[in-house]
Amino acid sequence: xxxxxxxxxxxxxxxxxxxxxxxxxxxxxxxxxxxxxxxxxxxxxxxxxxxxxxxxxxxxxxxxxxxxxxxxxxxxxxxxxxxxxxxxxxxxxxxxxxxxxxxxxxxxxxxxxxxxxxxxxxxxxxxxxxxxxxxxxxxxxxxxxxxxxxxxxxxxxxxxxxxxxxx
Numbered sequence: 001x002x003x004x005x006x007x008x009x010x011x012x013x014x015x016x017x018x019x020x021x022x023x024x025x026x027x028x029x030x031x032x033x034x035x036x037x038x039x040x041x042x043x044x045x046x047x048x049x050x051x052x053x054x055x056x057x058x059x060x061x062x063x064x065x066x067x068x069x070x071x072x073x074x075x076x077x078x079x080x081x082x083x084x085x086x087x088x089x090x091x092x093x094x095x096x097x098x099x100x101x102x103x104x105x106x107x108x109x110x111x112x113x114x115x116x117x118x119x120x121x122x123x124x125x126x127x128x129x130x131x132x133x134x135x136x137x138x139x140x141x142x143x144x145x146x147x148x149x150x151x152x153x154x155x156x157x158x159x160x161x162x163x164x165x166x167x
Contacts, residue, residue, distance in 0.1 A: 006071040011080025026062035037078040048135030051108040057118030078107035089155045093148040101139030
């Protein structure tokens with residue numbers, strides 16, 4: 001099968017890769033770029049463990065997205081969420097509230113919740129439930145995960161009030 005040369009910007013780093021047109025974004029991220037934080041689960045878009053964010057912060061299921069569709073575009077994986085080695089509010093809340101169990105679903109949950117917080121930093125319980133609806137977690141049953149996302153919303157709101165800034 002003929003490969004196609006594509007450019008992917010992943011976590012701010014530019015990568016030029018020759019990929020078969022049938023390879024998924026998940027395969028390229030994990031196998032070619034060796035960024036294994038993005039998990040491979042159902043491979044049919046049903047479990048959410050493969051979630052990454054596009055340049056606008058939208059949640060993308062990398063297991064059902066062809067890599068060639070992302071030529072010249074940017075994505076963020078869970079490895080790109082922390083800044084300068086410092087956990088973001090959402091990641092810190094996951095740790096503090098025990099929303100991290102076996103770890104298989106955690107990256108996808110963080111990326112789904114991150115997408116929500118980018119689009120709606122003042123998310124309410126309903127928005128949190130909707131954002132996490134496509135992500136499966138057998139260990140926590142989403143209770144601690146939802147509490148962690150709600151805590152991140154509160155931390156962000158408190159910081160904005162303190163600094164008098166928006167978004």
